Amino acid sequence: MTTNLFTELEALLASDSQYAGEDGNLLKNKIVEAALQLKPEFIKLLLSNEKLKNNFFTEVEGILIFDKVKFQKFVSNKRFLPDSYTSFKNKIGLVGDEGDFLAESKEVVLSWPYKDCVLEGGQTKEDAKRNEVFWNEILAPDEINRLTEPKTLTNFVKYDSEGEHNVESISKNDNLIIKGNNLLALHSLKEKYAGQVKLIYIDPPYNTGNDSFQYNDSFQHSTWLTFMKNRLEIAFILLKDNGIIFIQCDDNEQAYLKVLCDSIFSPESFVDTFVWKNTDNAPTLSKKSRKNIEFIHCYEKKQNKSLSYHGRESDNSDAPLLNSGNPIKNLTFPPNSIHFNIPDGIYKKGIYESLQLLTDIEVLNSTNNNSVTLSGRFKWGQNTVYDEISNKTYFIIKTDKMSIRYQREDASIIAPDKFIDGLYLSKAIGISTNEDSKKEIDNLKLPFPSFPKPETLIAFLVKAVTTEGDLVMDFFLGSGTTAAVAHKMNRKYIGIDQMNYIKEVAVKRLCKVIKGENGGVSSTVNWKGGGSFVYCELAKSNQNFVDQIQTATTKNELQTIWQSMQETGFLSWKVNPKEINDKISDFTDLDLDDMKRFLIEVLDKNLLYVPYSEIDNEEFGISEEDKRLNKIFYAKKV
Secondary structure, rough: OOHHHHHHHHHHOOOOHHEOOOOOOOHHHHHHHHHHHHHHHHHHHEEEOHHHHHEEEEEEEEEEEEEEHHHHHHHHOOOOOOHHOOOOOOOOOOEEEOOEHHHHOOOOOOOOOOOOOOEEEOOOOOOHHHHHOOOEEEEEEHHHOOOOOOOOOOEEEEOOOOOEEEEOOOOOOOOEEEEOHHHHHHHHHHHHHHOOEEEEEEEOOOOOOOOOOOOOOOOHHHHHHHHHHHHHHHOOOEEEEEEEEEEEOOOOOOOHHHHHHHHOOOOOHHHEEEEEEEEOOOEEOOOOOEEEEEEEEEEEEEOOOOOOOOOOOOOOOOOOOOOOOOOOOOOOOOOOOEEEEOOEEOOOEEEEOOOOOOOOEEEOEEEEOEEEEEEEEOOOHHHHHHHHHOOOOOOEEEOOOOOOEEEEEOOEOOOOOOOOOOOHHHOOOOOOOHHHHHHHOOOOOOOOOOOOOOOOHHHHHEEEEEEOOEEEOOOOOOOOOHHHHHHHHHOOOEEEEEOHHHHHHHHHHHHHHHOOOOOOOOOOOOOOOOOOOOOOOOOEEEEHHHHHHOOOOOHHHHHHHHHHHHHHEOOOOOOOHHHHHHHHOOOOOHHHHHHHHHHHHHHHHHEEEEEEHHHOHHHHOOOHHHHHHHHHOOOOOO
């Protein structure tokens, strides 16, 4: 029966020249496309055969419905047109269970548990994995009401070459360092800085299990993806239309991160994935290979085909003046404009391999002692040659074949290479190691190991896509390398981090930059010191209790904290303190870490920090000076 149906279909389609070639062979692709597009003449042709009609059409209340999926599977069978050798489509791409191309379905997304939620979390020490509970709680959308409202800022300090000062005023011209949860800080900046940031560079936790980003659930990939998605979505809003983001990661999550970024920024906005060879740290041994490279995904906010990025300066040491595709023309070169790597002497006019000498050349002291006219397929005209000579470009003939090249005194700028290592950075920026950055961090005598990214790498990215005065942002500030480089290169910057050591590391480092420290890229960019920045913090509410819980060392401390939380804290609406107190022994019987987790879970995460809308609420104790500065910071332009 099926064989007869194959024969019936082949015979029917062969009768129509639209679906058969001159040699009589059926055009399988045209047949499939006609079916998928429901072309009327094709449907009419199928209906003309009773067997085909009964097999591929279903009657619904007197109306015949064509089952194009069934038809496509049928004609894809190797028994139909067996010389196709395969039942698969003749296009390359990912397909779903039904054989449809994913890209054509418009329904393909990266999906994971809790994707629609917000990952709220805190971390105050780099070594959190070892000696404190790192908590991150996934909040469902219906649990969120005030989480992303702008937050009150406090503890303002201005730093310049004269030291620390009270902040008199604050504006978008100020460089900012903000301590606090970066998700909430980003949302606090949204109204003021939306569409203002030219470059975002972030070096987030890599989800390796070996760094400071630790998990308390079993969905490691999904937890990390939720964490990143929440922050990248607000980062997209903060970028200018021609803004660029660089996201550094290792190979543990880079594939997932790339797909996630495609969904936020769009695949068309993807620029490239740069590969950085981390030569400053010893290569680490993975299960199957040694790894010393990391990946930097680069996206534009909006695709800009006319925009080019600057990499290192080229030396133009091998730039031919001849181009075989150009018409023949004559060019005259004045004395001493051509350099020769052939012996001094007289070279007679005539036809050489690459060009024709229309005049003799007298080479003296490795340059032309006379005016010379050459004929060849030059890519420049006479006026361009004179312009280049006036700009100190000189021309080179290396052999007696007389193939002429040029070299400019001021090198041109080329697009960045995809592979970035120390040698490349030495050409792009001027120095190739991270030793100066490490020394700056080592001098701060941190109680934990720190491996800052080299200033050369950040300077390379800053140079590639920004100009002086552009705004640069890093919301995983860490040791402050991005802010330090932006400061030295005369870019404005915003840095955000929640770590307790932000004042001991990033702030102190920037104070040294202001005083003119000569490490990193200082000499390359001719940094002499100067400038200023403003430091501030998100004003804590429930976060104060989180800090106390994390640093507690005994169960008695935690019981005291629980009493304070009931008196002055904001508890989750799902929590009934009386029920907990009635069964307090269940609470105290928990081990220390579980007691900590429990207390953190019962806090209302919407009120970790003081909402700006509550700045005048006496319960939060915001000073009059902080109120004044917040109102300046959040003021809308009239």
